[in-house]
Amino acid sequence: MADDLSTTAAEPDPLLQLLLDGEPRTRNQLMDLTGLARSTVTGRLEMLVAQEFVVPHDAAESTGGRPPARFRLNPAARLVLAADVGATHLSVALADLTGDILDSTTSAQNIAAGPEAVLSALADQARVLLDRHPTGKLAGIGVGLPGPVEHLTGRPIHPPIMPGWDSYDVVGRLTQEFGHPVLVDNDVNLMALGEHAKQYPDVEHLLFVKVATGIGAGVISGGRLHRGAQGAAGDIGHIQAPGHTELCRCGNTGCLEAVASAAAIAARLRAAGLPAETSQQIVDLVRAGNPVAIQAVRQAGREIGTVLAACVSLLNPSVLVIGGSLSQAGDHLLAGIRETIYARSLPLATTHLEVSLSHTAHQAALHGAAALVLQHSLGLR
Numbered sequence: 529m530a531d532d533l534s535t536t537a538a539e540p541d542p543l544l545q546l547l548l549d550g551e552p553r554t555r556n557q558l559m560d561l562t563g564l565a566r567s568t569v570t571g572r573l574e575m576l577v578a579q580e581f582v583v584p585h586d587a588a589e590s591t592g593g594r595p596p597a598r599f600r601l602n603p604a605a606r607l608v609l610a611a612d613v614g615a616t617h618l619s620v621a622l623a624d625l626t627g628d629i630l631d632s633t634t635s636a637q638n639i640a641a642g643p644e645a646v647l648s649a650l651a652d653q654a655r656v657l658l659d660r661h662p663t664g665k666l667a668g669i670g671v672g673l674p675g676p677v678e679h680l681t682g683r684p685i686h687p688p689i690m691p692g693w694d695s696y697d698v699v700g701r702l703t704q705e706f707g708h709p710v711l712v713d714n715d716v717n718l719m720a721l722g723e724h725a726k727q728y729p730d731v732e733h734l735l736f737v738k739v740a741t742g743i744g745a746g747v748i749s750g751g752r753l754h755r756g757a758q759g760a761a762g763d764i765g766h767i768q769a770p771g772h773t774e775l776c777r778c779g780n781t782g783c784l785e786a787v788a789s790a791a792a793i794a795a796r797l798r799a800a801g802l803p804a805e806t807s808q809q810i811v812d813l814v815r816a817g818n819p820v821a822i823q824a825v826r827q828a829g830r831e832i833g834t835v836l837a838a839c840v841s842l843l844n845p846s847v848l849v850i851g852g853s854l855s856q857a858g859d860h861l862l863a864g865i866r867e868t869i870y871a872r873s874l875p876l877a878t879t880h881l882e883v884s885l886s887h888t889a890h891q892a893a894l895h896g897a898a899a900l901v902l903q904h905s906l907g908l909r
Contacts, residue, residue: 543576552586553598554597555597582601586598603626604624604664606624608668609621610629613673614639615639618637619891623894627726627902630661632657635649639674647698647702647705650671654669666708670710672718672719673687674689675687675688677712677759682710713897715738716737720735720746721896722899723736723851723896724736725896727887734845735836737836739789739852740807741807743764743784744762747761765783768782787828788828789854790807793828808853814857825854826863827864831868833867833868833872837871840877845881847884848869849884850862850865850883858885869881
């Protein structure tokens with residue numbers, strides 16, 4: 529197993545895959561679970577111990593003679609730098625080999641400031657974290673961006689809210705900055721990865737929907753993230769909402785994003801004389817019990833649910849997760865989404881469908897960025 533990342537995912541190490549759950553195991557247990565010969569298991573263990581990925585745990589019980597040694601994952605063997613670049617925020621974190629976040633920092637940052645300003649701020653925050661953990665060995669860097677990303681190159685492709693970012697070499701810029709490989713993806717894809725890795729690792733089919741400044745989805749099918757032919761899978765924000773003609777920033781009319789995003793809700797609330805510029809202000813109004821805000825959010829949920837009903841019929845997920853800043857409005861948004869999904873989808877697709885708010889919340893993309901790096905560097909799933 530190589531220490532360094534490449535754009536091609538590493539071959540999964542069967543021993544490391546097993547030990548990732550944190551449970552110590554003996555050589556005999558590893559042989560039984562993997563079907564590998566004793567000499568192969570011994571050789572792989574020696575390599576993993578030498579690279580510090582695995583450490584001896586303690587003595588296991590035996591029926592006689594010397595107790596067999598047990599081995600466990602060493603989560604601190606490598607660190608992953610994870611970054612979530614949003615429309616108005618920048619979050620950077622350090623995670624261990626299990627994807628757990630050890631340290632993080634968040635600041636206000638306008639994506640429209642351009643790639644040089646945003647990536648310089650990202651690098652500054654990253655150095656602060658790395659200085660706090662000087663003994664950690666860095667495995668790589670994962671970055672989520674709020675726009676379409678070409679998966680093979682990590683370059684943003686015609687991102688609607690990211691002026692100056694089109695085809696910018698994010699990977700090259702950060703690789704030059706840190707000397708470690710960099711992986712870049714759309715933020716909603718990373719949210720789906722993060723939620724799947726930390727909350728639903730055994731779920732094969734999951735749909736993650738981000739409702740914030742924009743609306744998008746990440747698709748997990750067969751346990752794997754699906755990006756589509758050009759990386760545009762899950763772009764539900766630009767599906768037309770039935771009966772609507774509002775002009776969208778993409779140039780089309782009636783897009784779901786123009787109807788039910790935080791920006792669209794805020795505009796309607798301002799027209800009603802309420803102070804609403806951001807997702808947080810909308811959430812605050814809802815939590816304060818403002819009936820106009822509650823109705824606006826619930827109706828947005830219904831509009832989103834109309835589009836998601838088609839997604840449920842097409843993809844048949846077992847779990848549908850709602851995340852993003854507007855998900856903090858909680859049950860009011862969720863109720864509207866559930867109302868139309870269950871009304872418009874066939875019972876076969878919804879009988880066992882779980883529709884819930886994100887458990888990883890504002891850290892979903894950070895967990896996903898870490899998972900992306902770990903999958904490629906260590907072959908972890």
